[in-house]
Ligand code: NAD
């Protein structure tokens with residue numbers, strides 16, 4: 001894409017201080033930095049120092065922390081720069097709704113849903129890293145983007161791979177999609193071995209460097225569970241069209257199988273900047289300084305069937321897909337609560353899936369949501385139930 005002087009592209013990054021956010025700014029820098037991009041807004045949470053540094057380096061107009069208590073610190077760090085400082089949920093919403101043509105949605109968890117929706121409703125193109133938007137709000141979220149008039153471009157590496165492997169006007173010819181999964185650090189472990197693992201052991205991903213939530217989610221395969229539901233909504237698929245295959249090298253990022261037996265795949269080094277760059281310049285491909293694959297060095301690509309007994313999250317995702325309604329939102333909300341409890345040392349690694357399953361079962365009859373507020377209501381109820389199950393486990397321990 002030719003971005004000449006005077007035609008700076010207006011972009012915002014929600015979650016700029018996280019793993020995806022930092023990689024996005026790296027891509028922005030590679031593609032011309034502040035000469036080429038007008039950074040309308042960036043947002044973060046506790047790392048105010050990094051947020052202020054990013055805002056100054058890239059000449060952002062606005063920098064917002066989600067944490068009210070850090071407003072003074074941020075304002076102080078930006079004093080004399082002319083960059084507007086903001087704090088709190090309302091300010092995050094304002095940043096999300098500010099006039100950018102392209103918005104990277106890279107806040108972690110359900111906290112990203114409301115701001116991403118605000119950007120979508122205003123009509124920005126949404127580069128979607130925050131898969132939770134689709135897991136929780138599904139079709140309602142897709143509908144909001146469509147109504148707003150912007151495009152929805154996946155950033156998750158698997159979904160970017162599928163997006164890149166789709167052929168125009170051939171949706172009817174898609175037989176299946178195959179999501180690849182690295183298998184995480186516990187790919188070969190038994191359930192007994194996983195029972196007592198600590199956060200430090202669980203977060204050590206073999207191939208990707210990522211934020212804490214998604215790293216733990218890779219170990220439990222909850223991340224793949226979320227991605228199955230994400231794929232359904234992004235690509236309008238039936239549950240039986242969504243397959244998962246364990247591919248430990250993370251070189252094939254995912255594939256589309258067509259009715260003539262052809263499989264189209266996207267391959268690359270495990271580096272999120274390729275998917276981020278594609279989302280930023282789509283349908284053009286940017287010049288990026290990322291590692292190139294050397295097939296002679298790779299030598300082999302391995303595949304294994306996923307194990308839904310050792311990794312029950314995959315089974316839960318299939319259940320949520322089949323049941324539909326708010327089960328995705330419920331699974332995600334319960335798992336977020338269980339994840340926090342695991343990180344706090346309150347419950348074991350395996351209890352995360354147990355709690356998600358119990359809450360999903362308890363909320364089986366919950367009505368389907370016809371508005372985002374109803375999604376938030378289901379999310380809140382699932383959180384309350386999950387928190388009660390965490391407390392029960394703490395008392396029993
Ligand atoms: P991260 O934890 O590194 O960063 C999260 C960002 O969200 C930070 O900027 C943080 O300040 C902000 N944030 C946290 N809590 C917030 C709150 N309550 N309100 C507002 N902002 C808040 O996470 P990440 O790994 O960059 O992942 C971000 C999203 O992208 C997730 O949805 C994740 O599943 C998805 N994703 C990440 C990767 C990856 O390689 N890291 C790959 C695919 C998809």
Ligand code: MG
Pocket residue numbers: 156157158227
């Ligand atoms: Mg992924």
